[in-house]
Amino acid sequence: MYKTSVRGILIPGNKSYGQVANDILHPLEAKSPPPWWYIVASLAIGMTGFGIWGIYTTVTQGIGTWGVNNNVGWGMAIISFVWWIAIGHAGTAFSIFLLIMRQRWLTSITRTAEAMTVLAVICAGIFPLLHMGRIWNGFFILPYPNTRGPLWDNFNSPLFWDVAAISTYLMTSAVFWYIGLIPDLALVRERAVSKVKKRVYALLSFGWVGTARGWLRQETAIILIGGLAAPLVVSVHSIVSMDFATSVIPGWHTTIFPPYFVIGAIFSGFAMVMTLMIIIRHVFRYKDYVTQAHLDAIARIMVFISMFMGLAYATELFIAWYSAGEYEIFTFMKNRVTGTYTIAFWIMITCNAIIPQLFWSKRIRNNLMIMFAITIIINIGMWFERYVIIVTSISKDFLPSSWASYSPTVVEWANYIGTMGIFILGILLFFRYVPIIAMSETKGVLKETSNIEEVKHGNH
Amino acid sequence: MEIINIIGIYNDPDDLIKGVKKVKEEGIAIKNIFSPFPVHGLPEILGLETRMPLLTFLYGVFGASVTFAFLYWTSVVSYPLKFGGKPLNSLSFIIIMFVLVIFVSVLFTFLTFFIRQKIGPGKKAVMIDKRTIDDKFAIVIEKDPAFTMEQLIKISNILRENGAVEVNEEIQPEGYKEERDE
Structure with a gap:
């Protein structure tokens, strides 16, 4: 089915099976990481340290150190939480395109996308825990037998659905990532020279040898877990959006929220994957694995999603006007399109709906520097989207007497920057200690895609 | 007693499939097949199923x-x-x-x-040919002590004639206990 020449040759350069490992494992097998690695790592450690200070302050002194108040109860923490969860959507989305829609050109991207997913979900999970204020009572969110009745959780609450959805998502994406990683770790084990490295990778690869039975089971497990993860792409962010949509706050109480959040999540996730793939392609010389065609295809998908984003923004505005609800009209027209937060609103529109339209141009899709810049702009835009949704709606709700403004404090920024540090540090460790491109899967597509000429001439 | 294996090494998954088909046709019992990535069509030929x-x-x-x-x-x-x-x-x-x-x-x-x-943290990987984790494919046939010289030559010829680049006879490494692939 996929042996057509639509995608052309996926891995150019007539590579042999042995060469794949040589090409992909060079950052892992290098004696020491390159100098830039240390520079970025120390920066990330600095950011993480700042974050640890923020977390320490939050935990010891409480969320009074944040800028949130009685009216604006959800500030930076929830903005960052939604932002990170959204970024974490691309890994699973990519794997599902690969597995279920048989888009085998994605083979070289999924490993990074999944690693990014796991890290982003970990970063996201920090914020709701901090937002509890008394983090040591965090286990209250789990239904456990207690002496208060036993009083159980409210299972109709979207906040509880969140707990279930996000822990499931973290577990599933981690398991899915690791099961595909085992054969590659086994290859690292066999190639390792130093004793320590051999030991560590022998432990991590679980004694994998690659018999026919083993492959059958591994492939079946991957397809099953991937298939089960597929609905999570849609459900996790839908459930996050219900935190907002099931409330009665103007601007949140809309039925468009679940699809709107899911599309936005996939958009920012794709942007982050693209950012990472451009970096990887450049610094690790993976030009034969992450080709221009890959980036071109992702950019095309992003134009499509960007138009969806524009449609969602327009629909929200239209429905606010069409519903003739005065609070809705006030929130959208007087507090977003115009008003105190107008800058944030127009940054959101520009970054998410207008600038990505540049991807229509082939020249821009071929220019990696501009593509890189646009992907960063998209993620900034997506941050502003959450800012607009959260802060505008609750800072000015029904009673003008209870209006309040919100500005984040340095502790809140520290938490946010800290999670970025954790993310960057995790990505750097991934670059250094894990095969960045799925080798066994790449070898699987090597032959099928390089003999396209043969297929054409009918000697297959 | 030491177990000796006859190992046919292949460079290409298509040759491997050809070899496996032929070996099965001749009624020779295959012990294990190693490959660096899942070879499509192989489980069907071997009759492997998973529930x-x-x-x-x-x-x-x-x-x-x-x-x-x-x-x-x-x-x-x-x-x-x-x-x-x-x-x-x-x-x-x-x-x-x-x-x-x-x-x-x-x-x-x-x-x-x-x-x-039967894999997990701490399991020691015992490999028959280490190259099969990277870029080679292998058919492993256990050498029955009752095999006559003629049979051995026949097996070797079948492997070679169907694309094997090497046919080796090796003592099975200690601690090897993979499930049979057939």
Whole structure:
């Protein structure tokens, strides 16, 4: 089915099976990481340290150190939480395109996308825990037998659905990532020279040898877990959006929220994957694995999603006007399109709906520097989207007497920057200690895609 | 007593499939097949099957029923408490059931893979030919002491004539106990 020449040759350069490992494992097998690695790592450690200070302050002194108040109860923490969860959507989305829609050109991207997913979900999970204020009572969110009745959780609450959805998502994406990683770790084990490295990778690869039975089971497990993860792409962010949509706050109480959040999540996730793939392609010389065609295809998908984003923004505005609800009209027209937060609103529109339209141009899709810049702009835009949704709606709700403004404090920024540090540090460790491109899967597509000429001439 | 294996090494998955087909036609028992990546069509030729999809389905059914039983018991039996005028046995249980079906079936499928494959942290990998993890493919046939010289030559010829680049006879490494692939 996929042996057509639509995608052309996926891995150019007539590579042999042995060469794949040589090409992909060079950052892992290098004696020491390159100098830039240390520079970025120390920066990330600095950011993480700042974050640890923020977390320490939050935990010891409480969320009074944040800028949130009685009216604006959800500030930076929830903005960052939604932002990170959204970024974490691309890994699973990519794997599902690969597995279920048989888009085998994605083979070289999924490993990074999944690693990014796991890290982003970990970063996201920090914020709701901090937002509890008394983090040591965090286990209250789990239904456990207690002496208060036993009083159980409210299972109709979207906040509880969140707990279930996000822990499931973290577990599933981690398991899915690791099961595909085992054969590659086994290859690292066999190639390792130093004793320590051999030991560590022998432990991590679980004694994998690659018999026919083993492959059958591994492939079946991957397809099953991937298939089960597929609905999570849609459900996790839908459930996050219900935190907002099931409330009665103007601007949140809309039925468009679940699809709107899911599309936005996939958009920012794709942007982050693209950012990472451009970096990887450049610094690790993976030009034969992450080709221009890959980036071109992702950019095309992003134009499509960007138009969806524009449609969602327009629909929200239209429905606010069409519903003739005065609070809705006030929130959208007087507090977003115009008003105190107008800058944030127009940054959101520009970054998410207008600038990505540049991807229509082939020249821009071929220019990696501009593509890189646009992907960063998209993620900034997506941050502003959450800012607009959260802060505008609750800072000015029904009673003008209870209006309040919100500005984040340095502790809140520290938490946010800290999670970025954790993310960057995790990505750097991934670059250094894990095969960045799925080798066994790449070898699987090597032959099928390089003999396209043969297929054409009918000697297959 | 030492076990000796006859190992046919291949460079290409298509040659491997050709070789396996021929060996099977001749009625020679294959012990294991090693490859650096899953070779499509091989399980069908070897007659390998896995019941994992069925198991995953059963895990899902189990997850759904346990979750529903728990939600029903806590909300209706153990401590009935009205929230927002919704019925005690609420339709929105579906959301938690949906998520937990995925949780239970993913986790159990993952564990089933390790238990059935008998791999796990600390398991020592004993490989017959280390190159098969990187870029070679191998058919391993156990040498029966009752094999006559003629039979051995025949096996070797079958392997060679169907694309094997090497045919080796090696003593099986200690601690090797992979499940047979046939």
